[in-house]
Amino acid sequence: MDTTDAARRIEMTFLRKSGYLCGWAWKTIRWNCRGEPTGQITVKIATGSDGDNYYMELDYKTRSGDEEWRPMDYRVRLESTPCRYGGKRWWFRCPVVRCNRRNSILYQSGDYFVCRKCARLSYASQEYRSRRIGLLGRIMDAEKFEMTLKRWYYRGKPTRKHRKLLRMYGGKSPMEAVNAVAAALGMF
Numbered sequence: 072m073d074t075t076d077a078a079r080r081i082e083m084t085f086l087r088k089s090g091y092l093c094g095w096a097w098k099t100i101r102w103n104c105r106g107e108p109t110g111q112i113t114v115k116i117a118t119g120s121d122g123d124n125y126y127m128e129l130d131y132k133t134r135s136g137d138e139e140w141r142p143m144d145y146r147v148r149l150e151s152t153p154c155r156y157g158g159k160r161w162w163f164r165c166p167v168v169r170c171n172r173r174n175s176i177l178y179q180s181g182d183y184f185v186c187r188k189c190a191r192l193s194y195a196s197q198e199y200r201s202r203r204i205g206l207l208g209r210i211m212d213a214e215k216f217e218m219t220l221k222r223w224y225y226r227g228k229p230t231r232k233h234r235k236l237l238r239m240y241g242g243k244s245p246m247e248a249v250n251a252v253a254a255a256l257g258m259f
């Protein structure tokens with residue numbers, strides 16, 4: 072089974088055809104399956120000329136099984152390349168910071184919308200399959216935690232939060248953590 076086919080996705084082609092890529096848009100995308108609503112997501116899209124801070128902000132709720140719904144709110148960077156015959160083409164940058172691949176479709180995988188390759192992470196590893204958030208969620212959570220980290224070292228030793236971060240990334244030393252993420256994202 073190709074898991075990504077069953078997943079919800081956001082296609083750049085859809086955003087373009089719907090006229091969402093002209094400056095500023097605040098829209099709700101709804102998914103249906105045989106006429107039944109299966110989910111919705113609110114997107115705020117900034118593709119105006121205000122500097123080069125182009126993004127799509129995603130706002131939705133997620134849950135696994137019978138859990139409480141959890142609100143999700145994060146940005147995906149957008150980027151444009153010039154077309155051969157004028158105009159420009161827009162791309163998503165994968166929101167997994169260490170992946171950052173340019174792509175035109177984002178797939179929902181667990182809690183997040185990410186590139187096709189990262190979407191496979193949640194399913195790829197048997198080891199993580201039984202865990203609630205999966206490998207992808209772990210990396211995303213670690214990256215979010217990393218942004219809140221103010222002090223990395225104290226008297227030459229990693230701080231408690233720094234050590235926690237390394238564990239979140241799946242290693243005890245920076246090298247181990249980097250290798251774990253790189254291996255997961257297929258960077259070797």
Ligand SMILES: [Zn+2]
Pocket residue numbers: 165166167170171172185186187188189190
């Ligand atoms: Zn990715």
